Amino acid sequence: MREEERIFAGKLFDARSKELRDIKHKAHILCQKFNTLDEYDENRLSIIKEFIGGIGEKYYFQGPIQFNYGVHTYIGENFFANFNTTILDDGRIYIGDNVMFGPNVSLMATSHPLIPEERVAMKYKDGHVSMSEYAEEIHIENNVWIACNVVVCGGVHIGNNVVIGAGSVVIKDIPDNYLAYGNPCKPIRLITEKDSKLDLL
Template identity: 35%
Template sequence: MNKEEKLERMRSGAWLHAIDPEIGEELLRAEELCHRLNALPPSHREEREAVLRELLGATGRTIVIHSPFHCDFGTQIAIGEGFVGNYGLTILDEGPVTIGDHVFIGPGVGIYTVVHALLPGQRNEGIMRSRPVTIGNDVWIGGHATILPGVTIGEGAVIGAGSVVTRDIPAGVLAVGNPCRVVRPLTESDRIAPAELE
């Protein structure tokens, strides 16, 4: 099996032995690019954007990711327009991570697609699989939330700080907790009145 076939098997969600020199090359590539990004001053916006576009699979025209940022491959991350990722965002993208337009992610958030074997002997051999994560348009994920493998978060949802998202969250709701649960729908009563903005 060549490198592309191994990576495609990993992306597909099939179990595989992931301790592999060719997979390791791709991990090292992403680690080097993350290191380069995180070493650049915030004022070097054009350079930072160039590194992000080299690192990530797809991005919108405008993207802001504050350092430090870490990911496993980068190439399996697709981000839409107007993305803001705050300090300490980690995305382990063994599987595809698809993020829509105008998504805000708070500090210290982890998005994970990798599932390791439960039995120690197999886990130590590097047996793992991946499950994709999908985040819809206009989602806000509060600080230190954890998004687990296989989760879809619907358009316009808000995930409360510190939540652990273990299952799909529908569109247009406020969801919080560990495990994360829907609290209520978001409605016009959540709109901030103009008088409060003066």
Template identity: 40%
Template sequence: MPTELEKMLAGELYNAGDPDLIARRSAARKLFVAYNALPYENADEKKAILRKLLGGFGNNVDIQSPFYCDYGENIYFGENVFVNFNCIMLDCAKITLGDNVFLAPNVQLYAAYHPIIASERIKGPELAAPITIGNNAWLGGGVIVCPGVTIGENTTIGAGSVVTKDIPANVVAAGNPCRVIKHL
């Protein structure tokens, strides 16, 4: 029988109140609180915390404080990633950022979601779907990316956009819901 963690990562209904999942979220919170409390100049200490918190990351990753996540271990960054102030990543499924990705302030990546049928939702189990952001993408301030979305490489998402569906490579997209405005 699969564990709640295995169900969560497989995109199946899972119980977020599972003791193992609670312990993992608690460990992540301790790490991001410590990360957020350190001065910007303490780069080596901050990087050491990221090694414990995140699933993996390349060279030259710069995450401005405050930064928040659910588990951390399901977040993967490529090379030369910049994450500006007040980013939230609900990583109940894998969140992957490619190389040279820039996230402006207040970007929110939500891999977690709940059943849309109220009678199912109130029972408590949750769902999650992965988010992938391709190389060289830039997400403007306040962008929200919903579960299961892929954003293609070299794409810019305009500030304030709500990305509910996949966005192709080499475009500028914006709005609520986010849609392609210009091909590059």
């Protein structure tokens, strides 16, 4: 079984294997390229499509950005990400339509074992010592706003029309239509018509 197959099978995998490093390297180099370009450079946004698993036609990343694999992330239409988006997409990440990220949002679809010997001393037949990881998917549905400095951990499902408040750490699922915040992040209340700001027009 290849290391990438181990990721998707929910097994421990060796993040330092050449197979995985080669996949990540492409995304890392292209993120570096993206981050050096002026935000008005017409070639900037097309770089995303060179390493992403899939993305809609309308999207914007303010930058800088950092993806770990890129090819494990799938994003819908009309996506916006503010400064310093970090996506560790060892596990697959699915993002719906009309999703907005504030500054410093991190999606962390990977983790390490808690027991140190399992984390740094897993020996393969050839004697190689790995840095073991395992990964769970992240699912973010449509019309979601994730505010600044939020961390979303692997295994989380964020429902439709959700707002995640600034500074939250999301470790459990959030149901549709909720305002949620905190560390750990919890659903606080439903978003209703009373939250309308149309009067500000």
